[in-house]
Amino acid sequence: MNEHIITVNNLSKQYQQTQVSGIQQINFSINRGDIVAIIGESGSGKSTLLKCIYGLLKPDDGEIQFNGIKVKGPDEQLIPGHPEMKMVTQDFSLNIYAKVYDNIASMLSNTDIAAKQAKTMEMMEHLHITKLKDKKVIELSGGEQQRVAIAKALVSDTKILLLDEPFSQVDSLLKNELRADIKRLARETGVTIIMVSHDPTDGLFLADQLLILKDGKLLQNDTPFNTYQNPSAIYTARILGNAVVLTNAEAEQLGIKTTAKNVVFYPEWVELKNTWNSRRFEVKEVYYKGFFDELLLERNGVTIRSLQLNSGEHKKNDHVQANIGRFLVF
Numbered sequence: 001m002n003e004h005i006i007t008v009n010n011l012s013k014q015y016q017q018t019q020v021s022g023i024q025q026i027n028f029s030i031n032r033g034d035i036v037a038i039i040g041e042s043g044s045g046k047s048t049l050l051k052c053i054y055g056l057l058k059p060d061d062g063e064i065q066f067n068g069i070k071v072k073g074p075d076e077q078l079i080p081g082h083p084e085m086k087m088v089t090q091d092f093s094l095n096i097y098a099k100v101y102d103n104i105a106s107m108l109s110n111t112d113i114a115a116k117q118a119k120t121m122e123m124m125e126h127l128h129i130t131k132l133k134d135k136k137v138i139e140l141s142g143g144e145q146q147r148v149a150i151a152k153a154l155v156s157d158t159k160i161l162l163l164d165e166p167f168s169q170v171d172s173l174l175k176n177e178l179r180a181d182i183k184r185l186a187r188e189t190g191v192t193i194i195m196v197s198h199d200p201t202d203g204l205f206l207a208d209q210l211l212i213l214k215d216g217k218l219l220q221n222d223t224p225f226n227t228y229q230n231p232s233a234i235y236t237a238r239i240l241g242n243a244v245v246l247t248n249a250e251a252e253q254l255g256i257k258t259t260a261k262n263v264v265f266y267p268e269w270v271e272l273k274n275t276w277n278s279r280r281f282e283v284k285e286v287y288y289k290g291f292f293d294e295l296l297l298e299r300n301g302v303t304i305r306s307l308q309l310n311s312g313e314h315k316k317n318d319h320v321q322a323n324i325g326r327f328l329v330f
C-alpha cells in the first residue's frame with residue numbers, strides 16, 4: 001500500500017482575480033499516521049487548503065489523492081466529503097440536547113448493537129470522556145465538547161481527521177492536556193491528523209510535519225525541528241519563534257558584518273556572558289514571563305530581545321555583556 005495517505009498535486013484555488021486570495025500551486029504529501037499542522041497568519045489560505053482536502057471546495061487546478069485515488073469535489077458527488085475523512089470545525093456540529101453517548105453512537109449503524117456499544121465506549125475512553133456519557137452536550141464545557149466532537153469524528157473507522165482550530169475553546173491548562181491526548185490518540189489509533197491552528201506552538205508541540213503558508217503559497221514543508229532551526233523565510237522565523245529581525249545596517253552596529261539584507265535570530269540565541277565576542281548592551285526593559293525573563297537590550301541605538309532563564313537576575317538600566325550565539329541571514 002502507498003505509504004502516503006494524502007498527496008496534494010499542484011493545488012490552486014482562487015476566490016477572486018487577486019493574487020493573494022485562496023491558495024496557489026501547492027504540492028506536498030502526508031505519511032500515514034502522521035500529525036500535520038498547517039501554520040500561517042490570518043488569510044494565508046489554511047482553511048481553503050483544509051476544505052479542498054476534505055472535498056468541500058472545488059480546486060481551480062490540481063488535485064488531492066487519498067490512498068492514490070482522487071478526492072471528489074463538491075460538484076462530483078451529492079454529499080461532499082469522503083467517508084473515511086472527518087472534519088471537526090469550531091462549531092463542533094453536535095446535537096447539544098442529546099447525551100454524549102448518543103452523539104457518538106449516532107455515527108454507527110444498528111446492525112450489530114453490541115459492537116456499536118463497544119466501539120462507542122472505546123472511543124469515549126480514548127478521549128477521557130467516559131464519565132460524561134450520560135450528560136447532555138449543552139451541559140459540557142467547550143473543551144469537553146471538543147473531545148466529544150473528536151470522538152464522534154473518529155468512531156466510524158475514520159482514517160483522516162481534519163481539525164480546524166482544535167484548541168480555540170480551551171484555556172491554556174486544558175489545552176496542554178488536550179494536545180497531549182490528541183498526540184496519544186494518533187499513536188494509538190493510527191489515524192492521520194491534519195490540523196489548522198493560528199497558534200504555532202500547537203504545531204511545534206504536536207506535529208510530525210509542518211506546512212507553512214503565506215499568501216496562499218507553501219513556503220516550507222518539514223519537521224517542526226528543521227522548520228524552527230532552519231526557517232526558509234523571515235516570515236517563518238517570525239511566526240514560529242517571534243524572531244528578532246535586523247537590517248544590514250542595524251546588524252553592523254552590533255558588530256555583525258554581512259552582505260545579506262537581514263540578520264535574523266531567536267531571542268533564546270542571545271547569550272548573556274563575557275566572551276571575547278560579547279558586547280555591552282543596556283537593559284531597557286525586563287518583562288517577567290514566569291520561569292524566564294524577556295529582556296529588551298540596546299546597543300548603538302539597536303534594540304534586540306533576549307530570553308533568560310534566571311528570572312529576576314537582570315534589572316532595567318543594568319549593563320550586560322551579550323553575544324548573539326547564532327544568527328541566520330536572508
Ligand SMILES: Nc1ncnc2c1ncn2[C@@H]1O[C@H](COP(=O)(O)OP(=O)(O)OP(=O)(O)O)[C@@H](O)[C@H]1O
Nearest residue numbers: 015020021022040041042043044045046047048049
Ligand atoms: N469565500 C471566500 N470568498 C472570497 N475570498 C475568500 C473566501 N474565503 C477565503 N477567502 C480569501 O482567501 C484567502 C485565504 O483565506 P483562508 O480563510 O483560507 O485563510 P486562513 O489562513 O484560514 O485565515 P484565518 O486564519 O483568518 O481563518 C484570504 O485572502 C481570504 O480573504
